[in-house]
Amino acid sequence: MSPPLIAYSHVSKTFDGGRIIAVDDVSLDVAEGELLAIVGGSGSGKTTLLRLANRLIEADSGSITVEGEDVRNVDPILLRRRIGYVFQSGGLFPHLTVAGNVGITPKLLGTPIAEISARVDELLDLVRLDRAPYRDRLPHELSGGERQRVGVARALAARPRIMLMDEPFGALDPLTRDALGDDFRELHSKLGLTTVMITHDMSEAILLADRIAVMRGGRVLAQGTPAELSESGDVYVGELLRTPRRQAERLGALLPREGAA
Numbered sequence: 001m002s003p004p005l006i007a008y009s010h011v012s013k014t015f016d017g018g019r020i021i022a023v024d025d026v027s028l029d030v031a032e033g034e035l036l037a038i039v040g041g042s043g044s045g046k047t048t049l050l051r052l053a054n055r056l057i058e059a060d061s062g063s064i065t066v067e068g069e070d071v072r073n074v075d076p077i078l079l080r081r082r083i084g085y086v087f088q089s090g091g092l093f094p095h096l097t098v099a100g101n102v103g104i105t106p107k108l109l110g111t112p113i114a115e116i117s118a119r120v121d122e123l124l125d126l127v128r129l130d131r132a133p134y135r136d137r138l139p140h141e142l143s144g145g146e147r148q149r150v151g152v153a154r155a156l157a158a159r160p161r162i163m164l165m166d167e168p169f170g171a172l173d174p175l176t177r178d179a180l181g182d183d184f185r186e187l188h189s190k191l192g193l194t195t196v197m198i199t200h201d202m203s204e205a206i207l208l209a210d211r212i213a214v215m216r217g218g219r220v221l222a223q224g225t226p227a228e229l230s231e232s233g234d235v236y237v238g239e240l241l242r243t244p245r246r247q248a249e250r251l252g253a254l255l256p257r258e259g260a261a
């Protein structure tokens with residue numbers, strides 16, 4: 001088996017002079033080509049764990065390797081160029097157009113203007129946004145789903161092998177969320193990405209991810225495929241896993257059968 005693309009080994013991070021333990025002795029491997037979902041309640045340490053990988057946050061102890069290199073030995077700017085990052089709310093620059101946002105990294109890298117323009121078109125195609133109507137719009141002229149598509153396009157601009165996504169579809173209506181989730185899963189496979197995606201929604205994690213890590217109180221309680229997670233004796237993990245099935249059963253009982261409506 002090839003070595004993990006991202007590996008956390010006994011990583012801890014505290015804030016506020018040690019009073020807040022955000023990440024507590026976490027060891028976690030992300031294999032090449034894998035889509036790993038991190039699931040957990042608010043404040044369980046998901047975002048902190050994600051941002052430790054691209055050094056938006058520095059660990060107190062333990063080690064993190066990305067593509068075999070200890071992140072402490074890599075210049076943070078170069079590291080972030082290798083790792084796409086998608087924010088919960090898109091995180092777009094409000095004063096830049098869609099093309100400006102998507103092309104910002106190639107521009108910073110000194111790419112010639114004509115090439116940037118072609119790359120922007122290519123990226124908009126990848127995330128299924130029509131070029132003509134969207135290129136020149138500002139972020140506030142987009143729907144939430146469109147903003148997230150632009151956020152994904154921008155994160156892919158420097159052709160990273162790794163994508164970190166912080167609740168990318170969390171604030172969207174269920175249909176848009178499903179469509180974006182499916183589209184991203186396809187992109188992930190097509191581009192051969194390795195992705196770590198935060199979600200608080202176990203159904204989304206089961207549907208999209210290859211493996212799931214469950215966090216609570218800064219610790220990873222369990223990790224594995226849904227089948228492996230169901231073997232975990234942890235009560236909280238069991239509760240999280242039962243929720244989607246319970247919802248499906250209740251909906252199944254309440255909704256008329258397809259065709260009968």
Ligand SMILES: Nc1ncnc2c1ncn2[C@@H]1O[C@H](COP(=O)(O)OP(=O)(O)OP(=O)(O)O)[C@@H](O)[C@H]1O
Pocket residue numbers: 015016020021022040041042043044045046047048049200
């Ligand atoms: N910069 C910071 N300064 C102080 N405390 C912080 C900081 N960042 C995070 N924390 C605390 O660390 C803990 C973990 O936060 P984190 O944002 O990683 O959780 P999360 O699981 O991503 O939450 P959410 O789902 O609400 O985004 C929380 O108690 C949070 O208040």
